[in-house]
Amino acid sequence: MLRATEYMAKIAAEHSEIIGRDRRFERLARLVDYDGIAKLRNAHVMVVGLGGVGSWCAEAIVRSGVGTVTLIDFDKVSINNFNRQMPALETTVGVSKARALYDRLKLINRHCQIIIKEEQVDRFDIKRIFDRDVDFVIDAIDQLGNKCALINYCVRNKIKLVTSAGAGGRLDPTQIRVIDLSETRDDSLAKMVRVYLRKRHAFPRKGNFYVPCVVSLEPLRIPVEPAFPDGAPDITPPELAALDPVSKDRRKMIMGTAAFVTRCFGMTCASVAIRTILGEKIPGIKNMPGGFRLPKDPPLPLPEYEGDPL
Numbered sequence: 001m002l003r004a005t006e007y008m009a010k011i012a013a014e015h016s017e018i019i020g021r022d023r024r025f026e027r028l029a030r031l032v033d034y035d036g037i038a039k040l041r042n043a044h045v046m047v048v049g050l051g052g053v054g055s056w057c058a059e060a061i062v063r064s065g066v067g068t069v070t071l072i073d074f075d076k077v078s079i080n081n082f083n084r085q086m087p088a089l090e091t092t093v094g095v096s097k098a099r100a101l102y103d104r105l106k107l108i109n110r111h112c113q114i115i116i117k118e119e120q121v122d123r124f125d126i127k128r129i130f131d132r133d134v135d136f137v138i139d140a141i142d143q144l145g146n147k148c149a150l151i152n153y154c155v156r157n158k159i160k161l162v163t164s165a166g167a168g169g170r171l172d173p174t175q176i177r178v179i180d181l182s183e184t185r186d187d188s189l190a191k192m193v194r195v196y197l198r199k200r201h202a203f204p205r206k207g208n209f210y211v212p213c214v215v216s217l218e219p220l221r222i223p224v225e226p227a228f229p230d231g232a233p234d235i236t237p238p239e240l241a242a243l244d245p246v247s248k249d250r251r252k253m254i255m256g257t258a259a260f261v262t263r264c265f266g267m268t269c270a271s272v273a274i275r276t277i278l279g280e281k282i283p284g285i286k287n288m289p290g291g292f293r294l295p296k297d298p299p300l301p302l303p304e305y306e307g308d309p310l
């Protein structure tokens with residue numbers, strides 16, 4: 001039997017190239033083995049939406065040794081991002097979120113190939129962002145039509161993904177769970193996504209979607225409209241400023257957010273991605289069966305999409 005020191009020397013000899021290049025991931029290798037590190041280094045993960053969830057998720061993916069990462073977001077850093085988004089700093093206001101993340105993530109792992117797309121996902125031409133093979137997609141979009149189009153494309157093309165439900169209006173990160181998108185409860189975004197997928201993309205009305213969804217079980221907290229000395233609402237658009245905070249039309253309301261919740265949503269999405277790449281099963285999520293088929297997608301564009309509430 002090999003002693004511990006001899007065993008480590010044997011492992012080092014077998015994986016000298018990986019250790020030499022990715023010594024920064026040695027502690028992760030102790031958790032997933034060097035074969036796992038090799039799988040991650042050969043993987044391509046796409047993160048769509050780089051806000052309060054996606055930005056933290058992207059960093060976790062790069063810190064996990066993934067070899068190729070695509071970051072997609074059209075937005076720029078603004079002052080109201082500071083409470084929850086990783087790239088939001090005094091020095092990055094006005095900078096593209098994708099570019100700000102690129103600069104930071106390259107300092108974490110210069111060997112990672114980071115591809116940025118400073119654009120908004122087009123639900124009518126979703127395949128355009130898939131200009132190369134992708135092993136896993138992380139959906140952190142908060143716009144309903146684009147979110148549904150991305151999920152639909154991935155399911156129909158058997159691209160593995162995880163989707164994030166609403167992270168706003170919560171304060172307790174311990175209530176975050178991973179469940180099938182078809183089974184979420186008490187989350188308005190996930191509910192609207194299910195309705196759209198079933199009505200517009202012919203998803204089954206019964207049974208699983210085979211899409212893991214990161215969701216909170218915590219009851220939603222109704223937002224309070226902040227008041228500033230000059231009487232102006234902080235970031236609420238003028239047309240929404242007069243909305244009653246307890247209005248039934250909650251979809252048009254800007255939810256309160258907390259960094260420790262949005263970050264945990266992102267970290268959970270990253271965990272699902274990493275474990276899937278490593279070949280692990282996600283508890284509670286069934287694998288898509290080989291015979292799973294959706295009916296032909298309805299033709300686009302659909303006029304109903306023009307009234308998206310998000």
